[in-house]
Amino acid sequence: MIIVVIRTLILYTLVIVALRLMGKREIGQLQPFELVVILMISDLAAVPSENVGIPLLSGIIPILVLLSASLTLAWISLKSEKARDIICGKPSILIERGQIIEEEMKKNCYNLTDLLEELRLKNVPNIADVEFAILENNGQLSVIPKAHKRPTIPEDFHIMPQFEGLPLTIIMDGKLNSKTLEKSNKTLNWLKDELKKQGTKIEDVLLASLDSSGTLYVQAKLEKKPQLK
Structure with a gap:
């Protein structure tokens, strides 16, 4: 039994490393x-882990070969457009x-029902509002609405919004991230004062983040939240 566990852990680790x-990428983007x-690696890993009589190398070597082939193809496709x-x-x-381009629909075995369903998922229920619909290599459908049907953006009204950067997570599950705090150009004393105003302290905070405008968001842990009377 111990041998089975060890073999399974070795193959599991190898598969995780291979996927990394x-x-x-998400499955839908592969x-x-x-x-x-991925499908072949999962099958090759399952056989040696279930059958102790099969040498472990019989699963490891094919996985490494497939990984090498995949990385080689990825490198070639990265370097050559053709x-x-x-x-x-x-x-x-x-x-x-x-x-609708019927020839492309038939070529990709894509029927009208699938097309209309994908358009609805993209919040474009009316096919008359579509300028272009492109079936990508990963099977996803990219939809470009007609110009007068696209959502308005600030640029349409000649408005220039202020820059919005990524929020910085300063505290997570009661632990202070000193590097993030330093990056935000705030001091520890400032943070403690802000938390004190909200009636809490670092170890009692579930999440605290600072946005680009300098606003501090704080959520206390459930058991540490003040009780309403």
Whole structure:
């Protein structure tokens, strides 16, 4: 039993390392060759972990070969546009200037029901409002509405909003992040004073973040929140 556990942990670690080396992507954003590699790696890892009679190397070596092949293809597609088109394919325009391209629909086995469903998911229920709809290599549908149907933005009204940077997390689960506090150009005494105004202290804070305008957001831990009378 111990041998099975050890073998499983080794294969599990190897699979995690392999997935990390392949990069950070959601399943829906994987290229076809990447999805195939993941499926094959999972199958190769399952067999040696279930059957002690199979040598561990029989699972490790194929996984390393697949990982090497995947990284090689990724490197080639990164360096060569022509190779990228062959390996990953090209996006297909399903709607162009408001007109459905039937040939592309048939080529990608994409029916009208699927198209209308994806448009609804993109908050474009009326196909007449679509300028372009592009089926990306990862299977996602990119929708570009017609100019007069797009949401308005401040630039349309000649308004220049103030810069909004990323909020800095200063306290998380009662622990102070000194580096983030230093990056915010605030002092520890300032932080303690702000927390004191809200009737709490560092170790009692679940989350505290500072936005680009200098506003401090604080949420105390549930058991430390003041009780309303």
